[in-house]
Amino acid sequence: MRRGIILKPQINQTLSKLDLHPANVPIGVWVYGPMENDPAPLIEKAVILMETFGDKRFETHLLSGLEILADQLITDSSASLVIQAVKKAFGNKSIPSISNLGASRALKLTQNKVNPYATSHIGSLAGDKILEISHDKLIELGFTPTQTILQEINNISPKEPTINIHGTEIRISALVKLFARLGFECGRAVRVVHSTAPGFLWGTYQDFANYQLHCNAHANNLIVLPLDIISEKKQILSPLDFDMAFSSETSINFWKRSPVADPTFVTDSFNIEVFEMMNDLGGIYVSGDWAKIKDVKQRPLPENEDKQNIIWLLRDVMIWEHFIGYSNPTGGPTEDAIPAPTLPSDAEWPMIIEMINHALSLSDHLHS
Template sequence: MTSSQIIPDYFSRQIAIPDLNNNLLQQSNALVLGIGGLGSTVSMDLCRLGVNRVYLLDVDFVDPTNLNRQILYSKLDIAKPKAISALRGLEQHNLQTEILAFNCDALLNWSTVVRLARQCNVVFNCIDFGEYFDFAVSSLCKSLRIHYLTGSSYGHTAISESFPYSPILPNGGVCWGCNNSPQNLGVLLQLAPSSIQSLSSIAFIPKEDVIYGAQNTGSSVLPCSIASHLIVTSWANSFCNYTLPNWANFNLSTFESFSFPVEQNLECIICTSSLESQCSAYYNTNNSIPLSHINGITFPFILGAIQNPLEPLFYQNAFARLTPHKLADSKPISLPAPPSCDFVYNHIEGIQPLPSFLSKPLIKSQCGEYVAYFSGRRSVVLLYGDKLYRLKGCGNILQFSKEIHNFPIEETCPEQFEIRGSMFQHTAMRELYMTQLVSDCLKPQGFITGNIPLGMWEYDLENDKNAEIKKYCAFYETIGDKRLSTHLLTGITLLLPNLVKDFSNEDLLKCIPEERNKMIDGKMGIQPTWSAYSESQGFVSIDIFAFNYTLQPPTIPTICRDKWESKWQDLCIKLNQFITTDSNGNLLSLLYWNLGFEVGIILTSIHAKQINWGTFFDHNPCEPHCNSHPNNLIILPPGYSRFLAPVDFDLSFTREGFFSPYTKELDDDLFDSWIDMETSEMARALGGETVNTGVSTSEHLLQKDYSILEIALRDTIVLGYLAGINCKENIRPIPPYIKDVLHIIIELALIASDRLNT
């Protein structure tokens, strides 16, 4: 490269600013609505900061009265369209930004505003159309989960209003509507987040006189420029992890200033409408994270693309992972090591194309075109159109930070390190293949898997210190995200004191076999389900079907009230209609039995095809980890024939290809032993024990008077499970008219646990 070809270092002083994440800032796309007194300076600031792309939109023409404060224009621009003149004016100040200008009316061409905003992570509203337009743009930003900034200047006053979208705050944090309330409710409801993106025009909004406009109070370049700099600074400081007040006022005549944070208003139409349109109890809606496209390779999944060759080379690759991998800095990196021969991917021509947004790798980031919901540390669930997609291995970001470490190395055991947030080639291929295999073996029993495999990405990461270990993400169409143990069983436990009516511990105690009365911590008590199951003399259970109880609509937990109250009331009305017209004495018992029975059928069907769900050596070198546990079963929404669907097969394997991690030899006896262990570990986890699955018990949430009822219900789910495992007939089938009310109970439980386990 010659000296004339060297790119000037425009941003060296900016990069030197402490704590500023310059890379993220310069990856941003911004929409500037209105290129007048504020918009001129805002757009110039953005270009000087070096953001990736700026969209300009204005319908006006340059007027002589504009020139004292609208710094992009000169006398030569008078009577010319502002959008075209601004584009030409910015050429003198632009360093690397792509600039696109649109000469159109934001009210009449609202669909254009929506289209441009969808490509951005921030909107600067610099149009003084009045409060209803401000409400519309703020609502659009909330629906897109992007930052909204606006402001004004008049006389000697400069005002900045900043409302960043935060994925770690309920509903994304406060919005402009929390601090402002236009009066016409009918208009506001038309502009709510649930419908704002579908409008082609918003010319119906009331026309308002802008009281503090430049025409009425006068203005100059000074307050305009200061307000603009405050607005852009408020946004840029989000890349420094600073928290600034939402509203700031500066008076140039006195140099006095004041500011304040805006509190979330529970009656704000933008926030409440956004909540109602986004919430589903069947997938996690509490914490969201932006996704952005990066470079990499996309490998679509199609039947036959992934094969199990059972050749020596692929056995050797699997053997090698049993010992940590040495990196250049000598950290011993442990990779997931399923005891099975590796799979291989073969490109197949003529496959069905993927949805366009999945054709290029997506990764967790601080800003991006898409927003998904957390599902564990390395996965997200993305709602796109009317479908859900699961991305597994797309990074490990949990909150905004100064630096992004999508795949950090963590010490999991003394002198043992792992790469977090990622899948790897062998686990991504394995899960795609095994998910399809499990799906095929469950179909005859009327079950499905929770994920439908679509493909995997290999990331091409810049400045990856561990580049020799490639990072992968597998992606799927999915059905839901809430899990059997952490969400459903925990939620029911929380509801028991309010859900069960006319409950008598004394009557329940009459149903408890004498064998279940044990000394526990020096005191006589009821032996927990998992402990009773583990005893060699056999499982002696509590017969909850011999115990009569009734249900009532429960009160909503305080922690869920702001988000779920309307939905909760609707569900309770439906539940009350049933329980006042029908006997409901065994609804919970019936639900628990059938949940257990479904788990039993799923596991025995998998084992019948010589499939192990995932038993392997993880952090404990002396005891294998077991993936056969209730949190690897998701809750299906109404409309499916079953309640549960299995997921998470990235470490699953078949008898064909299995080898002993002790001897590196084929070992049918060990395979059979681990199949038996999966069966018993699932029973104990259903019974409430943490065991070796990582699933925690919910017993600490119980109120004392209901702990025996919880144990009886746990007994029931284990009994149903054992019946399913042994392929017995379901002696307690659910009548069709009962299933709807059980779904109501399930949804109430999922809501109750919504903010406990995310």
């Protein structure tokens, strides 16, 4: 239990290098004394005390709320216009849909190329291409750059469709930029964990009891920051739950008898965390039979087919930007010409915050 209070400051220090706000900060630890009839007396019993800056989780509260928002506020006619524009952006490629999942396409990438990349970038947040996982490869797999999608949506005639939130007209392109930002911040968060010296996993291991894979790098292990912090920092999400995180210096191979130190338990698993987060963003675990496999709550899709495909489009956008966030966490120019993240303009941030606030209120009703 003390692990979290030791590791959290290390990861927070990496966040601070990017001027990012932490999800929480440790303020102490309560250690229990001897307990009567303790079945494991050699294990110290303790509770970490944290100051936490938000109680809303990304997937449960914000992502589910945003998908409800898209269904409720985009009219059928607007959805039709958006999909017509999206088809132009994708050209001769199929647009994202229930039969053309972005996550399924991205899983065709050479996933293990993440491992040498992440290992070589421990202690560094520099932006470089990941061999075999470049955005050229994503385009080959049917993805389209966010900027290309936005350009076609901006060109909808006679004007770009909008949604109305409490009397404020918000262009559909701002919603796309919000999803782009969320994908970027997720990829950046995973990179922050991996690049924290001496190299950390968020918490990925094969359970000793039932041999199932446990991965802590998922969308609900990011909190939604308070709106005032979002406005000030232009940062929406922050990672947390590092009680199961471990580094290459502390990882052991517990399949050996006796267990031995083995840093490859970290360095050979970076790719799992990158792609598990990608799967979450792509909606693969909340769709159909996948929901049963992962035991997560399925998020129902809109009845209107065009709206359904807008949801899948937004998930595609998050995947595209997720890989930008991981390979270029600073978001700046790189020698390898990694695509820049899609950023809302200063004028669009109030609209972004309005959508976040409304989405959270919608999910509150969902979970009440």
